[in-house]
Amino acid sequence: MAKKEQWTSKIGFILAAAGSAIGLGAIWKFPYMAGANGGGVFFLLFILFTVLIGAPILLAEFVIGRRAGADAVTSYKKLAPQSYWHWIGYLGTVVSFIILSFYSVVGGWILSYLARSVTGSLIGKSQEEYGTLFESIIANPKEVLIAQFLFIVITILVVQGGIQKGIERASRYMMPALFILFFILVIRSLTLEGAMEGVRFLLLPDWSYLNGETVLLALGQAFFALTVGLSVMVTYASYLSKEDSMPRSAISVSGLNIFISLLAGLVIFPAVYALGFQPDEGPGIAFVVLPAVFNEIAFGGIFLTVFLILLLFATLTSAFSILEIGVAALSKGNQSKRKPFTWLIGILVFFAGIPSALSFGVFGDFLIQGKNFFDFADYITSNFGLPIGALLISIFVSYRLKREDVWSEIQSGSSISPALFNSWIFLLRYIVPVAIILVFIS
16 A cells, blocks of 8 residues: 655645635635624634634644544544544535635636736726626626636646645745735735724724624634634644644644734725725625725735735635545545546536526525525535534544543644643533534524
8 A cells, every 4th residue: 555645844734734724714704704893803702712712623633633544534434433423524525515616716706806917907996996897707607617617727736736746835835925925915004094093993892793693703714714623634634744743733823824814904904994995895805995905005006916816825725625625535545546536526616616606697696595605605614514513523532532542642743731631621522512502502
């Protein structure tokens, strides 16, 4: 049997895992969710949920994946044979498939905007014209389907290369570039006159927005941004060496995710407030408000192109991990099967995403519980699929696995104290399940 692939280094794994987390969740979805839900109070809840719930579940997924050394479904079968726990893996695979189906649609929007930005046709319009442009793009069936297909093909081409030559190599270039581009944009945004109003909106909580819905949305955002509950990180950790510290990796990935969300807010909200726009524009904030913002500043066309490249990088690194969970589940570590299964799943994702791609045009009148295909897929995955998966994972690690086995796996490559280990188990056993259930009830 061929030797199983592994990450070539600890930093390679952290960059790939961070790339999975730092995608549309942090850069596209966080700003519009925070903008529509009070800014500072949403950000505070997001940090709280990431630290107390998201990070512990992330570490739990790491434990499952590295101990079993297999894909999401097989990992649960190996660790809990002759039981139904492997359905967590199936749940994660199905939910990840749904997420990538609408995620790739947004990736296509980014490609459409990037093409226009490079040619210079995005600059020089009014805010109303940017709104009209966005609506015309997402309603154009030919353009959205071609752009979505191109995004899927790019994702397939990287993932088919495997862990080392595909995902890790791409992440090593994309993630540092993402940080550099982000810092350039943050500096430019903060130097705009009136930018501090946007900073205050992001960092100072307005407690009037604190309610059950905001709490649920912040919890869903924490799951979506870290991609926990999908067992994506089970798959990624299965390629992890026994010498690598999983607690340190979990802290690094969670911290980077919060940091990038902060940077995204510091790019968008200061610029929005400085130029007199509103922060609650919804999903179109990156495609309607930001082009209008960049249009008002010197060298705006260049900064807009930089932002779109950044957004594309972040979106692709997340797409790699989401596609990998299905590829790993089918190929079972057989490298000769990786390429055909990558193309098979990628093409199926494209066809599954067609209703979401056409949700703002041809299929605009088809609603499910008042939501179009795109919004419904986002809603059920973020607010149900991910939390349910996270709930089951926390129960599996804290109750089903033997405590001494979990301790042994955590200790491999790290020197975590028994007190910290017990605190983590306590969070998984009591805080995480209770918090998720209470939020659902509310």
